Ligand SMILES: O=C(O)CCC(=O)C(=O)O
């Protein structure tokens with residue numbers, strides 16, 4: 001009895017006292033940090049089981065097929081509506097000329113999002129843990145709120161390359177950009193399967209352009225207000241993230257990922273946050289909710 005009591009205090013202490021000071025020591029300088037063992041193996045399995053069940057139960061007729069960012073489909077109602085629920089996005093290479101899937105559905109879902117954290121309790125719970133609160137505190141967020149939750153599969157062969165960008169081109173607050181991402185590896189992520197590659201320190205500059213809403217309901221509903229920017233290839237460094245660990249990065253950090261050359265998917269659950277302390281979400285951003293963003297642990 002006594003032993004149980006003691007050990008439960010220990011467990012309690014471990015949970016409450018979690019802090020990532022050491023891991024986040026260079027976050028301000030580099031704009032990113034890796035937190036090992038962020039999720040337990042059981043939590044990783046729970047998320048993967050849930051993803052499988054969502055895909056198995058997908059009614060393809062309900063989900064208009066929408067492809068990669070930057071393509072014309074991105075501006076459809078389907079894309080905009082995904083801010084508040086988990087819509088399915090498919091890899092363009094998974095279709096034949098007539099728009100039929102040429103691969104089984106579980107091999108060609110590019111991502112599920114962008115409101116996966118809202119409609120799904122299993123994925124939703126991850127953003128409200130003390131571990132997340134500790135990370136937010138560690139990077140100086142005062143009133144953190146979740147703006148986006150998505151599961152990216154990056155399948156072998158069909159999985160798209162992600163071209164260099166700052167997330168603040170797509171997600172932005174006013175008067176300053178307070179956006180960060182937790183990119184959680186659900187498998188061991190290495191160079192071969194298309195790890196994230198980042199430019200350390202690039203978060204000190206704001207995004208050179210934004211993807212902003214237009215009022216054109218009939219045509220493209222959002223547009224970039226500037227051209228794409230090129231970056232030196234040699235400036236990128238690969239970030240290897242073991243299964244269950246996570247990469248936390250500033251929304252202004254330049255990153256990309258190459259194709260997955262392995263023979264297995266490279267799933268990652270990505271949660272984006274803002275800090276509502278002294279900022280408000282930009283009305284120009286494509287991602288808008290009809291209710292407030294969920295506060296972390298709030
Ligand atoms: O997972 C990837 O390959 C890229 C994802 C990305 O750009 C992001 O989560 O911001």
Ligand SMILES: [Fe+2]
Pocket residue numbers: 165166167255
């Ligand atoms: Fe990104």
